[in-house]
Amino acid sequence: MTTRKLSLLGQLMSDRSGISGLEFALLLPLIIALFAATLDLGEALMVNRRLNQIATTTSDITSQEPTWTASSIQTLVEGTSSMLTPFDATALKVQVSVLNVSSTGTATVAWSYGYHTAALAKGAASPVAIPATIAESGVQMVVTVVDYNLTTVFTSLLSKVTGLESYHLGSTALSRPRVGNAVELL
Template sequence: MMTRLKNAIVKSRVSFQQASTRLLRDRSGVSAIEFVLLFPILVTMMAGTVDIGQALTVSRKMNQIASTLGDMTSQQATWKAADIDAIVAGAATIIDPYSKTGVKIELAILDIDATLKAKVNWSRGYNTPALVKGVASPVPIPTNIAQSGVQLIAVRATYSLQTPFTKLLTPVTGVTSYNYEKTYIMRPRTGEAITLE
């Protein structure tokens, strides 16, 4: 009886060793396990790439809004209110295909006094009220650009972007939305002042 028990134990031990050896050599499920482990990382990397791509695209578009509006405004010495409003609204369309409702644009024509302080002469706004005449410049004016008696054009454009992946990536990045503030300053091209009729 003891011999049978010993033989059974040895036989089961050999069977177990053979089974464990076969299991260790069997590689048929390794790729599935690797895929399951790597899939969340790959999805997060793809989401991050899409998210950063959209953020960079909107940043470039906001730069274009500010520079295009400033450049177009500088090309005439006199503007009618309806025309300049159409140009401001047209500049906002640069943000397409993203929503224009979040775009805020301030266009200000600034008077520079003898102390090189800039104050608003006239202003137009998109999705924000126009600045009141006489208030300080909405953007800081570098002293090497300011010249007494010569007006400046200042544009400030702001936007807040939430991408489809922003909430998904917030625990990783800490970012809930991308906020942009782009400014542009230049002198008039046709004279030293720009008037609004």
Template sequence: MYLRLKRLLVRFGRSRRGVAVVEFALIMPVLLTLYFGTIEAASLYSVDRRVAAVAGTMGDLVSRTNGTLPAATLTQYFSAASGVMLPYPTTALTQVVSVIAVSSTGVATVYWSRAYNGATPRVANAAFPLAATTQINQVARGSYLVVSEIVYPYKPVYGVVIPNTINLSHIEYFVPRFAAKIDIGS
């Protein structure tokens, strides 16, 4: 019996018939992780680019205003973000657009601010966190800036490689194109 078991083990050790199946079983989890990770990374990158496009579009549209921006027009700008974000849902996309006054010494304060979709607007006449050493602060000294702040909670497609929601946020700064300041209408 002992000799028979020994021959069986020797024969099993020399056999090459199951090697491909064992190798496939070892490499398959790595391949699946790479596959799903690639899909999730590509989707994350795509959504991040769209969030950046929304921030840039909002700031650019507001900065083109000459004089007073009607509140209804600003609401239409906010609503247009859903077209930029397609095919991704915009139910959790929050947007804040503010006009910031920058003094000649570089102190930034909020002139006005409006929010959309549950976001919190900045408080008028409150300090705005813009370092005096930044180039945009130096360009806008003695004038105004349009600030567009967008936040989007990205939920991964599969949740295999990236298991949790990631908050994507972008802030864009624009100098008003026509007037020194842009007022907000009612």
């Protein structure tokens, strides 16, 4: 009986049929993980590029006009948020702030508008650090901060394993007024 078991074991060890199936079964979880990561990374890169476009476009257009009304800035931000299509824009947060720069280089909010987020209060500190190379006393700065929480199929499926419900993406853009030194909100 022992000889027979050893003989069967020897045959099993020398039999190479089905080895590729075993290798595939061992590699399948890795292949699925790489596929999921590729899809998530591609989607995140696409959304990040669009967030950069929203931030720079909003900041640039805001800096081109010397005066704005609340409804016109709202229309601008709602229009630029359509750049996020086909992704869900309800998770998009856009904050446009015009900052006063003091002689010491300190930036405070002159006015602000928030889309799906709160606007900053007048006199509040700048939402971002203004580089000394572009800060000029008496010249306002337009700052647009964009935040987005991207939820993909795989973040939803794997949230219990990874602990992530979504990916947090953001972008910031700075502009100086193109006409004069200030951008007023009427």
